[in-house]
Amino acid sequence: MDGYLGIVVIVVVVALVAAGGLFLLFKPGGKTAPPVEPPETLPLPEEKEKRPAAAPEDEQGATTTVPPPAPAVEVKPEPVVEVPPPSAGRMVRLRSRLARSQSSFGRGLLELLSRDRLDDEVWEEIEESLITADVGVAPTQAMVEELRTKVKVLGSRTPVEARKLLREQLLAQINPDLDRTLHVAKHGERPAVVLVVGVNGTGKTTTTGKLARSLVGDGKKVVLGAADTFRAAAAEQLQTWGDRVGAEVVRGPEGGDPASVAFEATAKGMDDKVDVVIVDTAGRLHTKTGLMDELGKVKRVIEKKATVDEVLLVLDATTGQNGMRQAQVFAEVVNITGIALTKLDGTAKGGIVISVQRELGVPVKLVGLGEGPDDLAPFDPEVFVDALLGDE
Structure with a gap:
């Protein structure tokens, strides 16, 4: 009986001690219980933001961390270096473009010059056509005077003869003897x-x-x-x-x-x-x-x-x-030293070749005959005049 009472006393004492500990723990102003550490370390706030919203699970059901994708690096492609065609023969290849824009001017002159009777009124029309095509007043007067003289000598004219006369006069005004060489030769080691x-x-x-x-x-x-x-x-x-x-x-x-x-x-x-x-x-x-x-x-x-x-x-x-x-x-x-005349295929006023050379005293060396990269050509007077007058 005494032993039983001793056990009861011990149990009561243990219960009282435990109750006192809980009272101290939860009373106002008491220390908060330390947080229980989870089995794995929580990520820092900035790391948590970088983590994907839903991470995949492996076969055992454990969550695995997927690293963020690497930033895309823009790689600029190397420009493709082209091999352009040589300059020789370009104007011949582009002649059709020139003819399309200039044919009305040349054919109009030929039609006037081929008439059976060339009176003052017709000569005025010829003069007006040349001035309208930007040949310039002085070159136009010189051409008309020379043409009138030669027509009188010839008398009657066939269309072929009229074309030949006009071709000679246009070439004379453009002056095929001018040096149209582009001076691009090196000087020894110097460019x-x-x-x-x-x-x-x-x-x-x-x-x-x-x-x-x-x-x-x-x-x-x-x-x-x-x-x-x-x-x-x-x-x-x-x-x-x-x-x-x-x-x-x-x-x-x-x-x-x-x-x-x-x-x-x-x-x-x-x-x-x-x-x-x-x-x-x-x-x-x-x-x-x-x-x-x-x-x-x-x-x-x-x-x-x-x-x-x-x-x-x-x-x-x-x-x-x-x-x-x-x-x-x-x-x-x-x-x-030279003129590069652009957009020559876009105007019917090809006479500017004559007037600009006369005014500046320098030759037209290059002409632009289109929008393409290879549409700049060395100027060839004969090809130009033949494009003006069209085919025989």
Whole structure:
């Protein structure tokens, strides 16, 4: 009995001790029980955000962590370097485009000249046709006077003879004896330098790119200088042309010094031992003085390194007499050696070839006959006149 009472006393004491512990634990101001650690460490907040919303489970049912996908890296494809066709024979291949735009002018003249009776009224029509085609007043008067003299000598004329007369006169005015060679031969270790000038909007930068393409097609190595720093689009456009044919393009900061870019392009051409450096210049015409200073500086800076072999003036054939006025301003500013006439296939006023040569005293060396990359061709007077007059 005594032993039983002892056990009961022990149980009561243990119960009282346990109850006292719980009272201390949960009374106000008491210490909070430490949190129970889960079997695995919880992720930090930032890690939790990166974890996918629903992780897959493995075969045992345990959740597995899927690493986030690696960020995509944009890889720019290398530009495909094209092999352009050579410049020789281009104008012959493009003759049909020229004929489509010029045939009404040439055939109209032939129809007038083939009439049985050529009175003053007909000669006035011939003169008007030539002036309308932008041949210019002085060249038109010279042609009409010469034609009247020869018609009197011939008397009656067949259509073939009329065509021959007109062809002779047009060729004489265009002057096939002018040197239309593009001077792009190296000077020993130094490259030839071509300066391209003209008003923005005439196709100046495009012509620069097409010229580079044409020279690469002729087997020459080319460096391009984007010295039109006042138009960001000009440098980007030139870069695209250069990338297509593997030509290095030297650029400067937007609004930077054009002469500095021209100098660096020339230096790059010399270092790389290229054949030709082509420098595209700005085409602003705010004031003649500003233009003169800028182009003069570009030319002087280039000549510290090399010789400027060509200064090509780019003109838009569709602008007619407006283009002539622009040409005269540039001719006063810089010593032009040749003309590149763009969009000749887009106008029936092919007579501008005659008037611009007469006004500036320099030959048309290149013509643009379409929008394609290989539509810039060396100018051939005979092919041009035959396109004007159509087939015999």
